[in-house]
Amino acid sequence: MSALPALPSEASAPAPAGMLTVRKLRKSFGGFKAIDGVSLAMAPREIVAIIGPNGAGKSTLFNLVTGHILPDHGEVLFEGRRITGAQPHDICRMGIGRSFQRINIFPKLNVFQNVQAAIIADRGKGSRLWGRSAALFGEETMALLESIGLADYAGATSGELSYGAQKQIELGIALASQPRLLLLDEPTAGMSARETRETIALLERIAAERSLSLLFTEHDMAVVFSIAQRIAVLHQGRLIAEGTPAQVRSDPEVRRIYLGAGK
Numbered sequence: 226m227s228a229l230p231a232l233p234s235e236a237s238a239p240a241p242a243g244m245l246t247v248r249k250l251r252k253s254f255g256g257f258k259a260i261d262g263v264s265l266a267m268a269p270r271e272i273v274a275i276i277g278p279n280g281a282g283k284s285t286l287f288n289l290v291t292g293h294i295l296p297d298h299g300e301v302l303f304e305g306r307r308i309t310g311a312q313p314h315d316i317c318r319m320g321i322g323r324s325f326q327r328i329n330i331f332p333k334l335n336v337f338q339n340v341q342a343a344i345i346a347d348r349g350k351g352s353r354l355w356g357r358s359a360a361l362f363g364e365e366t367m368a369l370l371e372s373i374g375l376a377d378y379a380g381a382t383s384g385e386l387s388y389g390a391q392k393q394i395e396l397g398i399a400l401a402s403q404p405r406l407l408l409l410d411e412p413t414a415g416m417s418a419r420e421t422r423e424t425i426a427l428l429e430r431i432a433a434e435r436s437l438s439l440l441f442t443e444h445d446m447a448v449v450f451s452i453a454q455r456i457a458v459l460h461q462g463r464l465i466a467e468g469t470p471a472q473v474r475s476d477p478e479v480r481r482i483y484l485g486a487g488k
């Protein structure tokens with residue numbers, strides 16, 4: 226599956242065989258260090274959580290990985306290939322999908338159309354196909370809706386559905402590009418307890434079925450500790466701890482800074 230050739234990075238060391246490698250990333254906004262020397266590596270099929278207080282830099286780190294912002298220093302490698310500086314749509318096409326912290330769908334389109342649009346956009350067939358797009362990728366769109374449990378809502382207006390269902394549409398949009406690495410920014414934020422449980426089960430199933438690597442941020446520690454195989458803790462732009470859930474849970478600094486306050 227790792228068909229992308231390894232391009233030479235600025236260092237002469239051999240490219241790592243992992244899924245994602247973040248090396249010494251730094252990003253400041255007007256002198257404020259939002260990401261301050263973060264390094265991180267993920268293996269294929271790993272499920273990794275990034276946790277940390279509000280403003281720790283979690284979304285910024287995601288934006289650096291997906292090319293939505295450029296780092297001041299450091300680099301990101303995907304399957305051994307340097308992607309720093311590439312455009313977000315190119316990074317998406319290489320195999321990194323993402324969902325955003327804020328819902329990012331077309332509210333007036335129905336569920337089918339939202340996911341279909343993402344599939345058409347990914348397959349890159351050009352704008353001339355949009356005019357007769359209703360029939361395009363119909364089976365593929367329905368298959369994807371089936372797999373994320375939204376087939377019954379295919380004709381429903383997206384913006385009128387529950388928050389949880391809208392997040393599911395986002396997941397469908399992110400999966401349309403058939404990513405091998407999926408970044409989810411607070412996938413259960415704002416959900417009811419029931420929606421949260423269903424979303425966790427869905428994510429675990431999708432990740433297993435599609436052999437995905439998952440990198441997610443989350444404030445709900447029950448979610449984090451139930452699905453993450455590894456947890457990295459960000460605080461003021463720096464990684465202060467990284468390890469298995471058990472290691473992170475018992476880390477004195479993490480307890481003091483983050484988990485201690487009843488989280």
Ligand SMILES: Nc1ncnc2c1ncn2[C@@H]1O[C@H](COP(=O)(O)OP(=O)(O)OP(=O)(O)O)[C@@H](O)[C@H]1O
Nearest residue numbers: 254255259277278279280281282283284285286326
């Ligand atoms: N484009 C930007 N311009 C200026 N400052 C920014 C920008 N993006 C993020 N920041 C700042 O960088 C810091 C980190 O923000 P970020 O959104 O990455 O935090 P976060 O960990 O995702 O927080 P939350 O848990 O609230 O989502 C914050 O202080 C934020 O105000």
Ligand SMILES: [Mg+2]
Nearest residue numbers: 283284285326
């Ligand atoms: Mg955020």
